[in-house]
Amino acid sequence: MVVLGTKCYVEGDARERSLDSLDSLVANDLAELDVEWTVGVRGDEFVSVTVEGDDETVAQNLLRERWGEVTDHFDDGETYVGTLESWNNEEWTLDAGIDIPVSRDDLGLGPGDPKQIRDRFGVVQHTPLPFVYDADGDHELAEETKDQLYEWTRAEGDGGRLNVNSSTRGEVRATINRAGHAQDIITVERLGLLEQSVVCTEGTDPPGLLASVGEYLPAELKAVVP
Incomplete structure (x- = not known):
């Protein structure tokens, strides 16, 4: 069984x-492999995939590569993946099967307190x-995470x-199409199973798009403005 890094x-x-x-x-992902699988959800809401078959090991590694593993x-x-669970004025807390606190300084995302940083980069719960685990508790966001968030801005x-x-x-x-904004986006990037990043076309106002589609989506939405 592989516990995927998404909830x-x-x-x-x-x-x-x-x-x-x-x-x-x-x-x-597994279409070419000789395996069968079952998708489930753990009590902590992380998704698991149980794989059986001749290509079981290869299949598990493919899933780890795509989703990360808890x-x-x-x-x-070493680098692991956690999901953003909570935040306050001092830190973000990631859920990686255990709580991983990442202090303001260890976020490495510039000025502001952790709440302001989350808003600036549009990171939804x-x-x-990905983060780098520290045995003394000084966990840091991984370089790939910081690069991705800066790229958004x-x-x-x-x-x-x-x-x-x-x-x-x-x-x-489907919601963006229904709201009449298909021409205002380039694509929808998958961040996790239930977390998406809508890439807007040049000239589109992300806060305006948020206001337009927000009524259709029972979700947290955050705009990233360059």
Whole structure:
């Protein structure tokens, strides 16, 4: 079994749609392999995939590479993935199966307190974020995480972003189309199972897009303005 570095925290029909979506993604990834799999959700809301078959090891490694893995073993200086669980004036807390506090200085994302930094970079709750584990508790965001967040604010060739949680990529696309804004976006990037980043076209106003589609999405939405 591989515990993926992404969560399923919605309920009812939304949960069924989310897990169906994940099952389709897993099917695409493992289509050429001789395996069968079952998708489930742990008590802490992390998604698990149980794989069996001749290509089991290869399949598990593919899933780890794509989604990251939640583990119960941490080595000092190694990179793992956690999801943004909470934040306050002093730190962000990531959920990696255990709480991983990342202080303001160790975020490495410039000035402001952790709440202001989250708003500036548009990081919605539950977004998967790679981090570097420190045995003494001085955990840091991984360089790849900082590079990704800074890239969002540079907007070279696009007009900013709208980040969304609690929705699959297909649901976000459908909502934008229904709201009449298909021409205002370039693509929808998948951050996690239920966390998406809408890349806006140059000239589109991300806060305006947020206001327009927000009424259709029962989600947290954050605009990233270059």
